[in-house]
Amino acid sequence: xxxxxxxxxxxxxxxxxxxxxxxxxxxxxxxxxxxxxxxxxxxxxxxxxxxxxxxxxxxxxxxxxxxxxxxxxxxxxxxxxxxxxxxxxxxxxxxxxxxxxxxxxxxxxxxxxxxxxxxxxxxxxxxxxxxxxxxxxxxxxxxxxxxxxxxxxxxxxxxxxxxx
Amino acid sequence: xxxxxxxxxxxxxxxxxxxxxxxxxxxxxxxxxxxxxxxxxxxxxxxxxxxxxxxxxxxxxxxxxxxxxxxxxxxxxxxxxxxxxxxxxxxxxxxxxxxxxxxxxxxxxxxxxxxxxxxxxxxxxxxxxxxxxxxxxxxxxxxxxxxxxxxxxxxxxxxxxxxxxxxxxxxxxxxxxxxxxxxxxxxxxxxxxxxxxxxxxxxxxxxxxxxxxxxxxxxxxxxxxxxxxxxxxxxxxxxxxxxxxxxxxxxxxxxxxxxxxxxxxxxxxxxxxxxxxxxxxxxxxxxxxxxx
Numbered sequence: 001x002x003x004x005x006x007x008x009x010x011x012x013x014x015x016x017x018x019x020x021x022x023x024x025x026x027x028x029x030x031x032x033x034x035x036x037x038x039x040x041x042x043x044x045x046x047x048x049x050x051x052x053x054x055x056x057x058x059x060x061x062x063x064x065x066x067x068x069x070x071x072x073x074x075x076x077x078x079x080x081x082x083x084x085x086x087x088x089x090x091x092x093x094x095x096x097x098x099x100x101x102x103x104x105x106x107x108x109x110x111x112x113x114x115x116x117x118x119x120x121x122x123x124x125x126x127x128x129x130x131x132x133x134x135x136x137x138x139x140x141x142x143x144x145x146x147x148x149x150x151x152x153x154x155x156x157x158x159x160x161x162x163x164x
Numbered sequence: 165x166x167x168x169x170x171x172x173x174x175x176x177x178x179x180x181x182x183x184x185x186x187x188x189x190x191x192x193x194x195x196x197x198x199x200x201x202x203x204x205x206x207x208x209x210x211x212x213x214x215x216x217x218x219x220x221x222x223x224x225x226x227x228x229x230x231x232x233x234x235x236x237x238x239x240x241x242x243x244x245x246x247x248x249x250x251x252x253x254x255x256x257x258x259x260x261x262x263x264x265x266x267x268x269x270x271x272x273x274x275x276x277x278x279x280x281x282x283x284x285x286x287x288x289x290x291x292x293x294x295x296x297x298x299x300x301x302x303x304x305x306x307x308x309x310x311x312x313x314x315x316x317x318x319x320x321x322x323x324x325x326x327x328x329x330x331x332x333x334x335x336x337x338x339x340x341x342x343x344x345x346x347x348x349x350x351x352x353x354x355x356x357x358x359x360x361x362x363x364x365x366x367x368x369x370x371x372x373x374x375x376x377x378x379x380x381x382x383x384x385x386x387x388x389x390x391x392x393x394x395x396x397x398x399x400x401x402x403x404x405x406x407x408x409x410x411x412x413x414x415x416x417x418x419x420x421x422x423x424x425x426x427x428x429x430x431x432x433x434x435x436x437x438x439x440x441x442x443x444x445x446x447x448x449x450x451x452x453x454x455x456x
């Protein structure tokens with residue numbers, strides 16, 4: 001029931017979380033417009049489940065997970081709509097951000113999520129371990145491995161800017 | 165090859181850059197999309213066609229020369245949000261894009277899924293209430309001092325704007341003292357729209373204003389003229405022709421300055437200027453055409 005959800009607490013959440021979620025979305029997509037769309041869609045879903053989400057220990061963690069999943073879906077649709085070799089050229093964003101976003105797609109979903117949340121949003125390894133329900137050691141290993149893979153991907157893009 | 169630290173810096177830099185732009189909509193506008201959502205999720209053309217048909221019927225049934233469909237520059241910040249914002253009297257409300265928007269309608273008529281009416285005609289006092297299905301929100305300025313009858317209103321604040329609220333079983337009335345304006349909401353969808361009330365921003369489309377004028381042939385006395393006048397926006401440069409009936413004419417347009425030029429055969433008529441104000445009536449100075 002929309003009427004029974006607490007609007008005031010959602011408004012406060014919206015104001016506090018928008019920038020962080022949009023930043024996360026931008027890292028994932030490399031596109032400002034898409035980042036805005038994903039953030040909006042994420043917060044809409046948060047609102048639709050606000051009764052449940054607001055009772056959670058960390059509502060923003062739930063929102064981040066929704067955003068990450070929407071990001072994966074976005075990449076899937078984007079690839080389907082546009083030939084891969086046109087992805088970079090159709091974006092008005094600096095190419096490095098789009099390449100970074102593309103490189104992140106080569107990681108397993110959980111690894112990409114950990115990397116973006118740790119290196120981008122600034123969430124600590126301990127918090128991530130809780131959020132991802134894995135030991136801290138596993139998070140550290142994911143982060144290190146993911147950075148290496150992303151670095152390799154970016155180098156590959158530099159050497160072979162053609163179809164990807 | 166970039167090292168691990170360089171990757172971290174790239175991610176951090178993209179995150180900071182991406183998080184900077186402010187939200188294109190407010191939380192209350194986002195909530196509006198929630199009500200609006202089922203149409204999109206169905207992903208079927210039929211509901212869209214039904215809404216379009218309802219809007220078309222509403223346009224055909226309630227149309228009058230004075231009524232103006234709001235248009236103008238699309239607010240960028242809402243371009244993809246499914247929500248559109250309109251302003252008048254220094255206030256702003258947002259509606260789902262499926263709603264109908266009308267300026268100075270002859271009578272408020274609820275539409276499905278909803279209608280936003282901005283401005284009131286002088287004849288609105290004679291209009292019946294609660295017509296039609298769906299929801300309606302009216303926003304208009306008062307031309308007379310406020311007079312409450314019955315239950316005293318409740319003082320409250322909506323997005324920082326002090327309002328006096330009066331709610332009955334089927335409608336909600338808000339008076340905004342700072343704008344000397346009222347908002348009336350009826351129907352299930354009106355509550356969400358009322359909740360988007362805030363001070364006008366540049367992203368909102370300003371409601372048009374209306375200019376009322378007169379044209380006379382001046383010889384020995386003043387004779388009302390019938391014919392047409394040319395109305396030119398000094399802001400956009402667009403021109404239109406407005407009919408004059410027995411010396412009286414009326415036109416609506418985006419807020420700004422207009423030049424109105426009359427014509428009466430060979431008699432020269434001095435052009436006049438008028439400034440239209442969003443959501444309000446303005447009086448055009450009389451156009452006087454010099455006869456023999």
